Amino acid sequence: MSSATLAARGVSRFYAGRHAVAEASLDLRAGRIACLLGPSGCGKSTLLRLIAGLEPVDAGEISIGGVLMSAPGVVTPPEARGVGLVFQDFALFPHLSVADNIGFGLKTLPAEQRRERVAALLARFHLEALAGAWPHTLSGGEQQRVAIARALVRAPSVLLLDEPFSGLDGQLRAAVRTSALTDLRAAGAAVLIVTHDPQEALLMADDLVLMSAGRILQTGRPQDCYLRPVSLAAARLLGEAEDLPARIENGVAHTAFGAVPAPGMADGAGRVMVRPEALGFDPSGAPVEIVDIAFGGSFHSVTLSSQGVIMTARTVAPPPPVGTRTGVSLDPMRTAVYQGE
Amino acid sequence: MAITRLPGAARRRVAVLPWLAAFAGLAAILPLAGVVAAALFGETADIALRDIFRYAATSAWLALLVGLATAFLGSLAAWLVVMHRFPGRDLFAWALALPLAVPAFALAYAYADLFDVAGPLRMWLRAGPGFDLPFGMRGLGGAVFVLSCAFYPYVYLAMRAAFLNQSVNVLEAAKMLGCDGWRALYHVALPMARPALAAGVALAVMETLADYGAVQFLSVQTLTTGVVRAWSVYGSTVSAARFALPLLAVAALLLWIERRGRKGRTHEAGNARWRAVQVKPLAGARGLAATGFCLLLLVAGLLLPVGWLLVTGLNTSPDWPRLLLAASHSLGLGIAGALVTVALATMLALGTRRLPMAARIASLGYATPGAVMAIGLLASAGIVWNLLPGSGYVIGIMLLVYAYAARLMAAALEPIDAGLTRVTPSMLHAARMLGRTETGGALAVELPVARGAMFTAGLIVFIDVLKELPATLILRPFNFDTLAVSANNYALDERLEQAGAPSILIILLALPAVIWLTRKIALSRPGS
Numbered sequence A: 001m002s003s004a005t006l007a008a009r010g011v012s013r014f015y016a017g018r019h020a021v022a023e024a025s026l027d028l029r030a031g032r033i034a035c036l037l038g039p040s041g042c043g044k045s046t047l048l049r050l051i052a053g054l055e056p057v058d059a060g061e062i063s064i065g066g067v068l069m070s071a072p073g074v075v076t077p078p079e080a081r082g083v084g085l086v087f088q089d090f091a092l093f094p095h096l097s098v099a100d101n102i103g104f105g106l107k108t109l110p111a112e113q114r115r116e117r118v119a120a121l122l123a124r125f126h127l128e129a130l131a132g133a134w135p136h137t138l139s140g141g142e143q144q145r146v147a148i149a150r151a152l153v154r155a156p157s158v159l160l161l162d163e164p165f166s167g168l169d170g171q172l173r174a175a176v177r178t179s180a181l182t183d184l185r186a187a188g189a190a191v192l193i194v195t196h197d198p199q200e201a202l203l204m205a206d207d208l209v210l211m212s213a214g215r216i217l218q219t220g221r222p223q224d225c226y227l228r229p230v231s232l233a234a235a236r237l238l239g240e241a242e243d244l245p246a247r248i249e250n251g252v253a254h255t256a257f258g259a260v261p262a263p264g265m266a267d268g269a270g271r272v273m274v275r276p277e278a279l280g281f282d283p284s285g286a287p288v289e290i291v292d293i294a295f296g297g298s299f300h301s302v303t304l305s306s307q308g309v310i311m312t313a314r315t316v317a318p319p320p321p322v323g324t325r326t327g328v329s330l331d332p333m334r335t336a337v338y339q340g341e
Numbered sequence B: 001m002a003i004t005r006l007p008g009a010a011r012r013r014v015a016v017l018p019w020l021a022a023f024a025g026l027a028a029i030l031p032l033a034g035v036v037a038a039a040l041f042g043e044t045a046d047i048a049l050r051d052i053f054r055y056a057a058t059s060a061w062l063a064l065l066v067g068l069a070t071a072f073l074g075s076l077a078a079w080l081v082v083m084h085r086f087p088g089r090d091l092f093a094w095a096l097a098l099p100l101a102v103p104a105f106a107l108a109y110a111y112a113d114l115f116d117v118a119g120p121l122r123m124w125l126r127a128g129p130g131f132d133l134p135f136g137m138r139g140l141g142g143a144v145f146v147l148s149c150a151f152y153p154y155v156y157l158a159m160r161a162a163f164l165n166q167s168v169n170v171l172e173a174a175k176m177l178g179c180d181g182w183r184a185l186y187h188v189a190l191p192m193a194r195p196a197l198a199a200g201v202a203l204a205v206m207e208t209l210a211d212y213g214a215v216q217f218l219s220v221q222t223l224t225t226g227v228v229r230a231w232s233v234y235g236s237t238v239s240a241a242r243f244a245l246p247l248l249a250v251a252a253l254l255l256w257i258e259r260r261g262r263k264g265r266t267h268e269a270g271n272a273r274w275r276a277v278q279v280k281p282l283a284g285a286r287g288l289a290a291t292g293f294c295l296l297l298l299v300a301g302l303l304l305p306v307g308w309l310l311v312t313g314l315n316t317s318p319d320w321p322r323l324l325l326a327a328s329h330s331l332g333l334g335i336a337g338a339l340v341t342v343a344l345a346t347m348l349a350l351g352t353r354r355l356p357m358a359a360r361i362a363s364l365g366y367a368t369p370g371a372v373m374a375i376g377l378l379a380s381a382g383i384v385w386n387l388l389p390g391s392g393y394v395i396g397i398m399l400l401v402y403a404y405a406a407r408l409m410a411a412a413l414e415p416i417d418a419g420l421t422r423v424t425p426s427m428l429h430a431a432r433m434l435g436r437t438e439t440g441g442a443l444a445v446e447l448p449v450a451r452g453a454m455f456t457a458g459l460i461v462f463i464d465v466l467k468e469l470p471a472t473l474i475l476r477p478f479n480f481d482t483l484a485v486s487a488n489n490y491a492l493d494e495r496l497e498q499a500g501a502p503s504i505l506i507i508l509l510a511l512p513a514v515i516w517l518t519r520k521i522a523l524s525r526p527g528s
Helices: A044-052 A096-104 A113-126 A141-150 A170-187 A198-204 A222-227 A231-235 B016-041 B050-085 B089-095 B105-115 B122-126 B140-165 B168-176 B181-192 B194-210 B213-216 B223-232 B239-272 B284-314 B320-353 B354-369 B368-389 B392-420 B425-433 B437-449 B451-465 B470-475 B481-490 B497-521
Strands: A008-015 A018-028 A035-037 A057-064 A069-071 A083-086 A156-163 A190-196 A207-212 A215-220 A242-249 A252-255 A259-260 A268-274 A278-297 A300-306 A309-315 A325-330 A333-337
Touching: A008 A044, A018 A044, A018 A057, A018 A215, A035 A044, A035 A198, A035 A231, A035 B437, A044 A083, A044 A156, A044 A170, A044 A190, A044 A278, A044 B354, A069 A096, A083 A141, A083 B194, A083 B425, A083 B481, A096 A113, A096 A141, A096 A207, A096 B016, A096 B320, A096 B425, A141 A156, A141 A170, A170 B354, A190 A198, A198 A222, A198 B354, A207 A222, A207 A231, A215 A222, A215 A231, A215 B194, A222 B392, A222 B470, A231 A268, A242 A309, A242 A333, A259 A325, A259 A333, A268 B425, B016 B239, B016 B320, B016 B354, B016 B368, B016 B392, B016 B437, B050 B089, B050 B140, B050 B194, B050 B223, B050 B284, B050 B451, B105 B213, B105 B481, B105 B497, B140 B194, B140 B213, B140 B284, B168 B181, B181 B194, B194 B223, B194 B239, B213 B223, B223 B239, B223 B470, B239 B354, B239 B368, B284 B497, B320 B354, B320 B392, B320 B437, B320 B451, B320 B481, B320 B497, B354 B392, B368 B392, B368 B451, B368 B470, B392 B437, B392 B451, B392 B470, B451 B497
Parallel strands: A035 A190, A035 A207, A083 A156, A156 A190
Antiparallel strands: A008 A018, A008 A057, A057 A069, A207 A215, A242 A252, A242 A268, A252 A259, A268 A333, A278 A300, A278 A325, A300 A309
């Protein structure tokens, strides 16, 4: 893998003595899309602003292309970093047309080159027809395309997007996301997208960064983060996860809903993270009773009871009726075992 | 990974904007400091403390009564126009603000003349119906009437905006709970609009305390007439400053009230989802009563006095060369004042994010009567005159423009600030991410966005400068007459028919600007 375009090492930021970002480290690579996922208020937007240079760091270092940009006492101003930023509200300038918004960052270029560059971006983002339009006349999806085109106009080596799809609704959101993804990859920059939507992060990310309470919990491929979360907190960031008490014996973790392998783990107490889709009906498996069923459209949500432990599972096939006693087993691929109480 | 440390990577840039804002704020506060210094450290004064108390008591009564009258008239007019439909309502909606184009002293001239013992109205009453009015305009009662006619638009505009901002949801909830229209006004709409009422009345009271031309003509002795008289009759800056000191204190108090009002306003508008108020038609006698009330306000504040000035003015041929010269002076000062004031206010607005104190200081200037401002400048101007002898004319004009700017900076700041709310913090950050410095971003984004608001601010200053009298009287170079000064000179000589022409010219110059402003206000709705 090529060396990182952007490297953050042990970055911290404090507000009134409390950390907003604590010892965060991450790498961004050219041509790859990283998603920073976390609940609102976890510090992910602050981390974005630290990378953009809109705020100074209190500890740690941020460098871009091997050049130090931020460290305690060192802040290269945002305008000198070669970083593009797409704001959550898009922040289009209301007094400038679409073309002038996109060309805003090219002040120093001769007029002719400026026109060419703007024309090229307008074409790439299918905005030619809207070149003279005012921002407030555009739809949300169009505004977003303008915002991304504007952020790319100075060919930044790093492009940051702050919740870029949160302002768009339902169907539009999925369509815009797909087309934006293509454009972002084509731009060749190292891209970091901040989002609080796990689905969005899983679908878009080449690299996923999980953040909670100011700390980065896990970094890795989306599949690894989803299926092999380092902790329950990390697991829950990406979707529903049941937390079952377990007893580890001879490399196997036993729960009320079946056993999963726990190779190399010492005997004793443990916890098993179970994704709701990890559970399958299996007459020869652990005995359970079905206590509740809810219809969720593409799935059924089934509440099961076994040895006084309750868990909720998801099945695609219609489950047996409430009150049925049956057996279940766990898919080891979609579970993770942690040692300790 | 190796990280190269570049020593020059973090150049410190000088933050220009806060410095400009600090400069503008300082410009506004300097004359006030001059007043305090002169009053506290000056030589002996010829004014007895007793006189200051007497004048202060009159000022207080005047302020109280005008405050009550404008609160009632302005609120009722706004409530009728916003919530009801009756004949002429769309016209009244903006025409009720037109008296802002009429200087208070012009109203005073017209009404004093109309209601004079030997005036046409009472002559006719005595000859015709055979009775006499038991009152005249010269005195406290007359001053209250005249100033209420002149200043009710401040309350009207504030309350109109507040009622328009109120969501119909709240009023409908009140109706569902059994409140009829009037009880909804008393129990819901009025309490919700109370911050706007306080702000509007505070403005009307500030103007009342600052007025010189009208009260002086109506023989009412207030602190402001005291300031001008101490300066013009006794030639004592120190005495004038002592009269000015209580005014300054009241200014600070009023400012505090007005600021508190403003704070409440934002919270009230942001609360509920906003839907346009549903207009209630007033049919028959009630509609006629509403039309009658609005018409009466308009007649009393604009049509009758201006008509009377026109009628009396027609009997004499004005001294055209002098009049036109004065008009050119007024126009020149108005434009220069507007340009300088808007420039300073823009500096304040751009720097205010980083230096909120500067804007607060500047608003103290707005609450300060022009006469006080002039005395404060005079106290410090002596130094300049001694340094540059023989440049009296130019310095006088510059001081005058400076006085206008120091006084009106806050009035200009308000629309510019409002215009700048269209620029979100993320837009400024976007400008920086796209290669602009902090200052460069302000120039490339904030300035063009605020252009319309700057024009509005300029018009507000222009109108106020045209009507300004006491500061102009005190600071103008020798023999330099504006329209307001020449109207005042004629009026002092009891040549009222002559005073009409310059007054009418002021109104004619101010009227297009006032119409432009009120139409703009009438068209604006929240959320658009």
